[in-house]
Amino acid sequence: MNSAWRIAREEWRYWLRSKTATAVGVAAILLIATSLVTNYLRIDAERDARQQLQAVAEETFRNQPARHPHRMVHYGHYVFRTPAPLAIADPGVDPYTGTVMFLEGHKQNTATFAPGYTQALTGPLATLSPALVYQLLVPLLLIVMGFASLAREREARTDQLVYTMSVSPTTLWLGKSAALAVLAMILSMPLAGITALAWLGGESVVISFVFWLGYALYLLCWVLMITAGSVWQRRASSALLVLLASWLLLGVLLPRVASSAAEASLPLQSNVRNNLEIAKALRDAGDGHNSADPAFNKLRAQLLAQYDVEKIEELPVNYRGIIAEAAEKKQTEIINRFARRRVDQELAQASAANRFNLLSPYLALKSFSITTANTNLEQHHQFLRDAETLRFSFVQQLNKLHATELAYVDDAKRSIDASSEQRARIDPQHWRMLDGFESERPGVTARLTTALPNLAILVLWILAAAFAGQRGAMRTAQQTNG
Amino acid sequence: MNSPSPNKVLSATNLTVNRGGQQVLNAVNFSVAKGEIFALLGGNGAGKSTTLLTFLGFIKPTNGSAQVNGATVHSDVKAVHRQVAYLPEAANLYAHLNAWENLDYFLSLAQVDNSRESINAALDTVGLASGARVRQLETYSKGMRQKVGIALAILRDAPILFLDEPTSGLDPVAIDEFNAIIVGLAERGTTVLMVTHDVYGACRVARNIGLLQKGQMVGHFAASGDEQISADEVHRMFAEHHKA
Ligand SMILES: Nc1ncnc2c1ncn2[C@@H]1O[C@H](COP(=O)(O)OP(=O)(O)OP(=O)(O)O)[C@@H](O)[C@H]1O
Ligand SMILES: [Mg+2]
Numbered sequence: 222m223n224s225a226w227r228i229a230r231e232e233w234r235y236w237l238r239s240k241t242a243t244a245v246g247v248a249a250i251l252l253i254a255t256s257l258v259t260n261y262l263r264i265d266a267e268r269d270a271r272q273q274l275q276a277v278a279e280e281t282f283r284n285q286p287a288r289h290p291h292r293m294v295h296y297g298h299y300v301f302r303t304p305a306p307l308a309i310a311d312p313g314v315d316p317y318t319g320t321v322m323f324l325e326g327h328k329q330n331t332a333t334f335a336p337g338y339t340q341a342l343t344g345p346l347a348t349l350s351p352a353l354v355y356q357l358l359v360p361l362l363l364i365v366m367g368f369a370s371l372a373r374e375r376e377a378r379t380d381q382l383v384y385t386m387s388v389s390p391t392t393l394w395l396g397k398s399a400a401l402a403v404l405a406m407i408l409s410m411p412l413a414g415i416t417a418l419a420w421l422g423g424e425s426v427v428i429s430f431v432f433w434l435g436y437a438l439y440l441l442c443w444v445l446m447i448t449a450g451s452v453w454q455r456r457a458s459s460a461l462l463v464l465l466a467s468w469l470l471l472g473v474l475l476p477r478v479a480s481s482a483a484e485a486s487l488p489l490q491s492n493v494r495n496n497l498e499i500a501k502a503l504r505d506a507g508d509g510h511n512s513a514d515p516a517f518n519k520l521r522a523q524l525l526a527q528y529d530v531e532k533i534e535e536l537p538v539n540y541r542g543i544i545a546e547a548a549e550k551k552q553t554e555i556i557n558r559f560a561r562r563r564v565d566q567e568l569a570q571a572s573a574a575n576r577f578n579l580l581s582p583y584l585a586l587k588s589f590s591i592t593t594a595n596t597n598l599e600q601h602h603q604f605l606r607d608a609e610t611l612r613f614s615f616v617q618q619l620n621k622l623h624a625t626e627l628a629y630v631d632d633a634k635r636s637i638d639a640s641s642e643q644r645a646r647i648d649p650q651h652w653r654m655l656d657g658f659e660s661e662r663p664g665v666t667a668r669l670t671t672a673l674p675n676l677a678i679l680v681l682w683i684l685a686a687a688f689a690g691q692r693g694a695m696r697t698a699q700q701t702n703g
Numbered sequence: 704m705n706s707p708s709p710n711k712v713l714s715a716t717n718l719t720v721n722r723g724g725q726q727v728l729n730a731v732n733f734s735v736a737k738g739e740i741f742a743l744l745g746g747n748g749a750g751k752s753t754t755l756l757t758f759l760g761f762i763k764p765t766n767g768s769a770q771v772n773g774a775t776v777h778s779d780v781k782a783v784h785r786q787v788a789y790l791p792e793a794a795n796l797y798a799h800l801n802a803w804e805n806l807d808y809f810l811s812l813a814q815v816d817n818s819r820e821s822i823n824a825a826l827d828t829v830g831l832a833s834g835a836r837v838r839q840l841e842t843y844s845k846g847m848r849q850k851v852g853i854a855l856a857i858l859r860d861a862p863i864l865f866l867d868e869p870t871s872g873l874d875p876v877a878i879d880e881f882n883a884i885i886v887g888l889a890e891r892g893t894t895v896l897m898v899t900h901d902v903y904g905a906c907r908v909a910r911n912i913g914l915l916q917k918g919q920m921v922g923h924f925a926a927s928g929d930e931q932i933s934a935d936e937v938h939r940m941f942a943e944h945h946k947a
Contacts, residue, residue: 224812231808238799378795381761385789386813386859389781699763699780 224388228396229403232370236404242366249362253411256354261309261415271301271320279655287646289635290623291545294616297325300658302332302604305595306424307432310415311352313596320604324612326549326619327503329556332605351415352590355436356583357472359408360443363401364464367447370397372457375697390698394690398448405440412436425665431672432593438679439586445686452693471581479577479584483570490566499559506551517544534629541632542624549620553613560609564602571598578675582682589675595662604660611658618654622647712737712863712894713758717767720753720918727753729918730767735911740885740895742905742926744937745915746945751898752792754915755865758896759789771863788859792867792898794852798841802831802851805840806858815860825854828884830877845872853881857888864888866897870904882908902941906934916944 236242278299285293302320304312319332371394374380383393413433420429447464454460507516524536524543533540578585591597623632626647635645663671714734720727728750735741743751756762758769760780769776771783796805803822810817826836829850840848849872856864864885870878878901885895886908899905905912906926914922914937921944924932 223814227808227811234804235797235799378791378793379797381756381759382789382791382795382809382855383812384761384780385759385784385787386809387781387784388812698761 224392225396225399228383228388228393229400232397232400233403236366236400245362245365249359249408252349252354252358253351253408256349256351257411257415260312260350261418264304264309264312267320268304271303274299275301275303275658279657282655283652285649285652287649289632289645290542290619290626290647290651291326293652294326294545294619297323298612298615298655299323300608300611302660305600305662306419306422307416307428307594308596309419309422310350310412310432311590311594311596312350313352313591313594314598314601315596316348318598318601322605322608324608324615326545326616327552329560329609329612332601332608351412352587352594355409355412356439356586356590357468359405359440360472361468362408363405363440363443364447364461364468366404367397367401367444368451368461368464369457370401370448371451371694372454372460375455376457380698384698390694391691394448394452394694397451398444398687398690401444401447402441405444406437409433409437409440427665428593428668431669432590435586435589435593435672435676435679438676438683439582442582442679442682442686445683445690449686449690449693452690452697472583475577475581476584476587479574479580482577483573487566487570487573489563489570495559495563499556502555502559503552506555507548510545514544517547520544520547536629539624539627539629539632541629542620542622542627545623546617546620549613549616553609557609560605564605567598568602579678579681582679585675585678585682589672589679592671592675593668595668600660600662603662607658607660611655615654622651626651710737711735712739712772713741713896714770715754715758715767716770718754718757718764718769719766720750720757720762721765722753722762726765727918728757728764731915731918731920733911733913733920733923735894735896737894738889738892739911740889740897740909742909742912743896743898743915744900744902744905744912744941746941748917749915750918751915752867755789755867755896755898758865759783759787786861787863787865788856788861790852790856790864790866790869794848796840796848796851796855799839801839802826802836802843802854805851806855809855810858813859815858817858821858822854825858826850828857828880829854830880846874846877849873850877853884857884862893864893864895864897866895866899868898868900870899870901878904902938903934906932906937912937914941914944 278301282293282296282298285296288296300322302322304315304320308315319334321333323330323333371380374383374393380390380393384390416424416429416433419432420426446467450464450467451457451460454463505516507514520543521533521540524538524540525531525533528536530536575584575588578588588597592599627645631641631644634641636642711734715731718728718731727748731750731754733741743754745751753762757764758771758776760776760783763777771786774782776783797808800808803819803826806822806825807817810822823833823836826833831847831850831854835843835847840851843851849869853869856866856869866885869885870881873881882904885893885897889895889908897905897909909926912922912924912926912932913920914924922940924937926932
């Protein structure tokens with residue numbers, strides 16, 4: 222054990238004296254710092270903007286003058302999704318899915334981006350999140366630092382001299398791995414800092430720690446793969462080649478294959494076709510603005526019978542409001558049916574892609590990261606559902622007001638008669654129906670449970686890489702001929 | 704065929720080794736007693752370094768065996784490493800470290816005395832200029848590096864020494880000093896197996912000389928005692944085998 226630490230310290234001295242190491246160190250610091258700072262500032266600004274804009278949106282709705290309730294249905298409302306605390310480390314799908322929704326009657330809009338979220342910020346630099354830096358670039362830096370750790374000794378045959386000092390091949394391999402592992406842990410410290418910030422920002426301490434732990438395991442996995450690669454290759458140059466190829470395979474090609482395979486096996490219906498289908502279904506359900514639409518004949522007959530009257534003008538409720546309410550209910554059911562289908566398709570595709578997680582520690586960590594950070598697709602879906610619930614609730618409240626607070630006669634004549642128009646407006650105190658919007662998020666236990674399989678995959682890879690490294694060390698020390 | 708004698712520290716029995724698909728040692732037999740200096744001579748590519756590497760457990764024999772203190776090397780390589788000091792063919796030390804750092808590192812791995820005093824004493828013995836000791840080895844000449852390697856082998860303080868061309872690159876004064884050192888060590892009981900191209904030096908310090916050619920032991924002479932062979936004689940035989 223002592224010898225392993227002595228070997229690790231010696232590796233550090235080697236790094237500190239070599240120029241590559243200095244260059245790599247500077248690159249690492251710059252990359253990590255840039256990603257941390259820019260991502261933190263962006264998310265922080267977005268969070269502030271959203272919190273303020275959400276209040277402004279609610280304020281504006283509340284302060285509308287006396288109006289016809291259906292005008293308010295179309296006036297609409299905005300909801301903003303507050304970024305999860307750990308989004309400062311991994312923004313996940315947020316930069317692609319949008320975080321603002323305009324809510325209005327008869328329609329489910331798609332999420333868009335907050336004002337100030339300019340396209341210039343969505344270039345490659347915007348996605349240089351700490352997550353990406355730690356998932357792909359830090360392993361690359363570790364490769365540059367560690368590819369030669371054992372191959373260099375073998376090329377110079379210093380390994381043989383080390384073995385004759387009664388150091389076992391396993392100890393030499395362990396020492397080199399320890400040196401690289403310490404470097405990886407030092408590089409993970411800024412991430413620990415940012416998870417601490419997330420904790421201060423309201424994230425649970427357990428989740429914050431587990432998030433860092435996942436990344437630490439992932440880097441350890443790379444450390445062991447690098448020393449294994451270095452020990453199995455006769456030359457440092459071929460070790461570098463093999464390791465770069467593995468990085469490309471595990472971090473770029475396999476993820477591409479995984480998502481392509483998922484897309485091919487479970488294709489999403491195109492948005493255009495989806496929208497056409499929705500439009501047709503909605504048309505068949507009837508237009509809530511047109512009380513003469515034959516789709517509502519049955520409802521009218523029912524109402525007339527219920528109140529025992531001959532004409533809709535004689536109903537004690539505003540027939541137009543009733544129609545609007547019924548139409549909204551029907552439309553929402555249709556819209557939600559399509560939305561659920563879409564969500565199910567997207568989730569099925571994502572879980573098909575997740576089946577590749579076992580094949581690449583990068584994929585396992587990526588899934589782990591967005592689930593633990595609450596920035597995954599499920600969270601986006603939850604936001605859509607919560608926004609829809611709010612939309613339906615305030616639209617139906619307005620429709621109820623429409624049905625109960627104004628007379629059918631005034632409502633029907635309001636475009637031709639000025640005094641009817643005045644009577645068809647209702648008091649603005651009714652607009653106080655909205656309170657703060659917060660999308661629900663899974664708690665600690667739920668996220669830990671989902672994280673566990675991916676953490677297990679990382680541990681499996683660590684064990685496999687350690688096994689390969691140790692076996693390689695034994696083998697190369699025994700047989701130098703060939 | 705010699706059979707391994709139990710009182711021998713090192714013995715090769717029908718030692719046969721393949722490297723890169725070719726037989727480079729062919730049924731080699733020899734043994735070295737405690738406190739004996741055995742010099743292995745032979746042309747380039749004869750298999751001398753291979754013999755040392757096999758004794759160190761870095762190469763597995765395809766047939767026969769190398770034994771250290773009666774135990775087959777490959778049955779317990781670690782036990783062998785605990786008893787040996789090794790000077791590689793090209794003194795393979797770390798170019799980014801200075802002499803003192805190199806020795807300190809290796810000795811601390813071996814868990815033997817790595818005090819600055821003993822390191823300096825060893826470097827004095829091999830004649831490495833004190834001004835050079837703080838410079839990184841990449842600034843050293845071949846002979847200077849060799850001296851650090853020899854210092855390491857001495858400081859390792861092992862009962863068995865494997866030396867691969869220890870005098871290569873050394874100036875005549877340093878060669879004399881080196882010869883004096885290993886004779887002194889052998890007198891105190893250290894067993895030395897030494898590969899060399901220096902026929903005259905070998906005859907001066909070794910008790911026995913083995914002549915290796917194309918993987919075969921073609922000559923075995925006593926270099927001291929009554930049947931002592933002269934260096935000129937060895938040289939002549941060497942040249943003869945070389946032509947053959
Ligand atoms: N790594 C290797 N792979 C394959 N063959 C090798 C290897 N090293 C040496 N050989 C072959 O083994 C044979 C013996 O080599 P060895 O190094 O033992 O010779 P040597 O007697 O030490 O020569 P020299 O005096 O030049 O040092 C040679 O034919 C050489 O080509
Ligand atoms: Mg040689």
